[in-house]
Each structure stands twice: as C-alpha cells, then as structure tokens.
Amino acid sequence: QVQLVESGGGLVQAGGSLRLSCATSGRTFSTYTMGWFRQAPGKEREFVAAINWSGTSTDYADSVKGRFAISRDNAKNTVYLQMNSLKPEDTAVYSCAGSRIALARLTYEFNSWGQGTQVTVSS
Numbered sequence: 587q588v589q590l591v592e593s594g595g596g597l598v599q600a601g602g603s604l605r606l607s608c609a610t611s612g613r614t615f616s617t618y619t620m621g622w623f624r625q626a627p628g629k630e631r632e633f634v635a636a637i638n639w640s641g642t643s644t645d646y647a648d649s650v651k652g653r654f655a656i657s658r659d660n661a662k663n664t665v666y667l668q669m670n671s672l673k674p675e676d677t678a679v680y681s682c683a684g685s686r687i688a689l690a691r692l693t694y695e696f697n698s699w700g701q702g703t704q705v706t707v708s709s
Contacts, residue, residue, distance in 0.1 A: 588612035588684050588698045595680060595703030598672055602707070606667040608682030608700060616660040619685045621696055622667045624678035624705075633691050634680070635667060645691055650676075672707045680705050 594606040608620070621636035635656040636645045644656055653672075658665040665682055680703055683696035690696060 588615050588618060590682050590684065590698055590700035592680065592682055592700045592703040595705045597706045597708065600672060600674055600707055600709050602672050603668070603670045604672065604705060606669065606680055606682075606703060606705075608665045608667075610663045610665070610684070612663075615663045615684070617686070618698075619688060619690045620656075620658060620665040621683045621685065621690065622656060622665075622680060623683060623693065623696075624676075624680045625702075626675075626678040629678075631681075631693055633693070636685075636689075636691050637665065638688060643689070645689065669705070672705075674707045674709045676705065677707050678705060679703065 589611045591609050622634040623631050625631040637656045641658050653670050655668040682700045684698035685696040687695045
C-alpha cells in the first residue's frame with residue numbers, strides 16, 4: 587500500500603478553480619492507478635477521475651468531464667486534480683486513492699485512501 591495525503595482544498599466561488607494535490611509515500615506509487623473520489627454530506631462516495639500508472643490514460647465521471655483534469659508526476663510521487671468552472675454541486679470532501687487494478691474506477695477496487703480535503707463552492 588501507499589500512504590496518501592491530500593491538500594489544496596478550500597472555499598471558492600462558483601466558476602472558480604482549485605488544484606488538489608495528493609502526495610504519496612511508498613516505493614510502488616508509479617505502478618498504481620490513482621483516483622479521486624468525493625463525498626458530499628448525506629451522499630455516497632462517488633468516483634471523480636482516475637489515471638493509469640504511466641499517465642497515458644485517464645477516466646472521468648460525466649459530471650466533471652471537460653471541467654476537471656487529473657495528472658500525475660511519478661518523479662514527485664504526486665497526483666493532481668485541476669478543477670475549473672466549479673459549481674456548488676461540486677462541494678464535497680475529495681479523497682485520493684490508489685489501486686493495483688488497471689483502469690480502476692469502483693470504490694472497492696482501491697485499497698489505499700487519503701483522509702480527504704474539503705472543497706466548498708459558494709453560489
């Protein structure tokens with residue numbers, strides 16, 4: 587497993603942008619599929635985006651496609667989520683996660699989780 591620590595959350599107005607970072611420790615980060623999930627109050631955790639080990643393949647939830655971009659820097663053991671054109675419905679705790687499964691996007695496919703960072707979008 588890898589250890590994950592998210593940062594970059596905060597309060598932003600609708601239409602604004604935030605960039606989340608997920609710093610990892612562990613020698614096998616570069617072999618993991620990395621994903622971002624979010625959970626709003628009273629709702630289930632939902633998939634946001636994922637990126638394969640090499641960064642050559644990405645996957646997005648329909649709700650964020652065209653607005654969010656996931657990327658990774660294996661030299662820095664870090665994965666990013668650039669969030670643009672934010673909407674109030676994007677308000678949630680965002681968590682990064684790691685998986686040994688290629689093209690993973692389901693919660694149970696990820697075995698390493700960070701604590702999460704709060705993103706609040708005001709209208």
